[in-house]
Structure formats: structure tokens, C-alpha cells
Amino acid sequence: MSFLHPAGSVIDLGVNIDHVATVRNARGTVYPDPLRAALLAEQAGADLITLHLREDRRHIKDADVLAIRPELHTRMNLEAAVTQEMIDFACRVRPQDVCLVPERREEVTTEGGLDVVRYYSQVETAIKQLAGEGIRVSLFIDADEAQIEAAAAVGAPVIELHTGRYAEADDEVEIAAELERIKQGVRAGVRRGLRVNAGHGLHYTNVQPIAAIPEIQELNIGHAIVAHALFVGWEHAVREMKSIMVDARLGVSLGE
Numbered sequence: 487m488s489f490l491h492p493a494g495s496v497i498d499l500g501v502n503i504d505h506v507a508t509v510r511n512a513r514g515t516v517y518p519d520p521l522r523a524a525l526l527a528e529q530a531g532a533d534l535i536t537l538h539l540r541e542d543r544r545h546i547k548d549a550d551v552l553a554i555r556p557e558l559h560t561r562m563n564l565e566a567a568v569t570q571e572m573i574d575f576a577c578r579v580r581p582q583d584v585c586l587v588p589e590r591r592e593e594v595t596t597e598g599g600l601d602v603v604r605y606y607s608q609v610e611t612a613i614k615q616l617a618g619e620g621i622r623v624s625l626f627i628d629a630d631e632a633q634i635e636a637a638a639a640v641g642a643p644v645i646e647l648h649t650g651r652y653a654e655a656d657d658e659v660e661i662a663a664e665l666e667r668i669k670q671g672v673r674a675g676v677r678r679g680l681r682v683n684a685g686h687g688l689h690y691t692n693v694q695p696i697a698a699i700p701e702i703q704e705l706n707i708g709h710a711i712v713a714h715a716l717f718v719g720w721e722h723a724v725r726e727m728k729s730i731m732v733d734a735r736l737g738v739s740l741g742e
């Protein structure tokens with residue numbers, strides 16, 4: 487399977503199912519089942535399933551990853567911290583993709599990108615171990631030239647640009663500035679031959695300008711889809727997000 491679309495063609499939707507597990511864990515029940523969510527998301531148009539096995543297992547558990555991996559028809563993008571425990575686990579599971587993310591136990595969600603510059607040797611070692619198992623490695627980084635440069639130098643074939651600052655911006659000037667920063671980051675990644683993805687904090691409105699950036703290959707979106715699904719249903723929420731992304735990519739404004 488070729489993962490690289492020519493720039494400007496279709497755009498992949500990675501559905502992050504973390505918060506299906508959040509709802510399940512709220513009562514310690516077996517429902518809603520993240521495996522069922524993953525399979526239904528694929529049927530509704532998801533191109534991949536993303537899940538973040540956090541060190542504190544606040545939502546996705548090891549058993550979820552092990553149960554989901556053999557059942558997917560698309561591909562698994564496992565998000566994990568750069569720790570030996572997580573790298574060893576990922577090598578055992580062998581998802582198609584691993585996205586290395588920073589983690590601080592007390593954080594509510596991922597706050598910033600991985601500091602590849604600072605942790606270069608640890609990231610390099612992790613990439614070699616994962617790539618040795620045939621796993622494609624993505625680095626979840628800020629749209630920062632130095633981080634993108636380091637990501638290319640350290641041997642990562644993929645980067646995922648953190649769109650959190652763009653998503654949290656609350657005035658038009660700041661939103662425009664963050665969008666331009668992401669566009670510059672995309673161009674910097676493409677210049678270095680990297681596959682460029684993006685994600686974090688994207689929802690049904692703010693996703694459109696990001697999906698319209700032709701060189702972006704994939705968006706990973708979770709919290710907003712789970713939230714919307716509470717009102718419209720899971721499959722509809724996934725289908726709607728994919729449709730908005732494709733329309734944005736094709737330059738079709740909503741309502742046409």
C-alpha cells in the first residue's frame with residue numbers, strides 16, 4: 487500500500503478514538519468499546535485509526551491496542567511517548583505507524599510538540615528500534631523550522647504538525663498568524679522530503695483551512711468527532727468530518 491498521495495490529491499482522516507475510552511473508563515464498564523468505534527469509523531470513511539497509549543493509561547489501555555491492531559482494515563497509528571516501555575510495546579504490537587509525542591503526566595492533553603532538538607539521541611534510538619520492526623515513525627512537533635530540520639536529520643519519514651495553538655487562538659489576527667505558521671511548517675517539511683500530517687484541537691469549522699493546505703497528507707482528529715457524535719451519532723460524525731476535509735481540499739465551500 488502506498489501511503490504517499492501526490493501532494494494536492496486526497497487527504498487522509500485519522501480518527502483518534504482516545505475519548506471513546508474516556509467515556510468507557512468513566513464507569514469502568516466494557517462499553518463503549520473502542521474496537522467497535524474503530525471498525526465503525528473505518529466503515530464511515532476513516533483512512534486510519536489513531537490511539538494514544540498514555541503512560542498513565544487514562545483512556546486507551548494496552549488491551550485496547552492489542553485487541554484493535556489485528557482487526558483493522560485500514561492502518562493503526564499508535565501515539566506514544568519516547569520511553570523504552572512504550573517503544574518496546576510498540577515493537578511488540580507492530581502498528582503500521584507510530585507517532586512519537588511528548589507527555590507530561592499532569593497535562594490535560596498534549597500541550598506542545600516533541601522537542602526533537604533537545605532529545606535528538608533518544609529520538610534517533612527510538613526511530614531505529616521502531617523502523618527495525620518495519621514501523622513508519624512520525625514525530626509530533628510544533629511548526630518550527632529547527633524542529634522540522636531536526637526531524638528530517640534524525641531520520642523520521644513523517645512529521646505531524648501540532649495545530650493546538652491554531653485551534654486555541656481566539657482572535658482573527660492570531661488565527662491567521664498561526665495558520666501561516668503551519669503553512670510555513672508544511673512547506674519546510676515538504677522541502678525536506680517529509681510526509682506532513684497535522685492534528686490536535688481540530689473541529690468541524692477550524693479544520694477547513696488546514697485541510698485546504700494541499701501538501702498536508704493526513705489529519706488526526708479525535709476529541710471533536712467524539713463530542714459531535716454525542717448528538718449526531720458516531721458514523722455520521724466521522725463521515726461528516728471526512729466530507730468537510732475533502733470539500734475543503736477540493737475548494738468546495740460549504741453549502742454548495
Ligand SMILES: CC(=O)[C@@H](O)[C@H](O)COP(=O)(O)O
Nearest residue numbers: 504538587594595596685686
Ligand atoms: C498527540 C495529540 O495531539 C493527541 O493525540 C493527544 O495526544 C490526544 O491526547 P488526549 O486524547 O489524551 O488529549
Ligand SMILES: NCC(=O)COP(=O)(O)O
Nearest residue numbers: 685686687706707708709
Ligand atoms: N494527534 C492529534 C490527534 O490524534 C487527535 O487530537 P484531538 O483531535 O483529540 O485534539
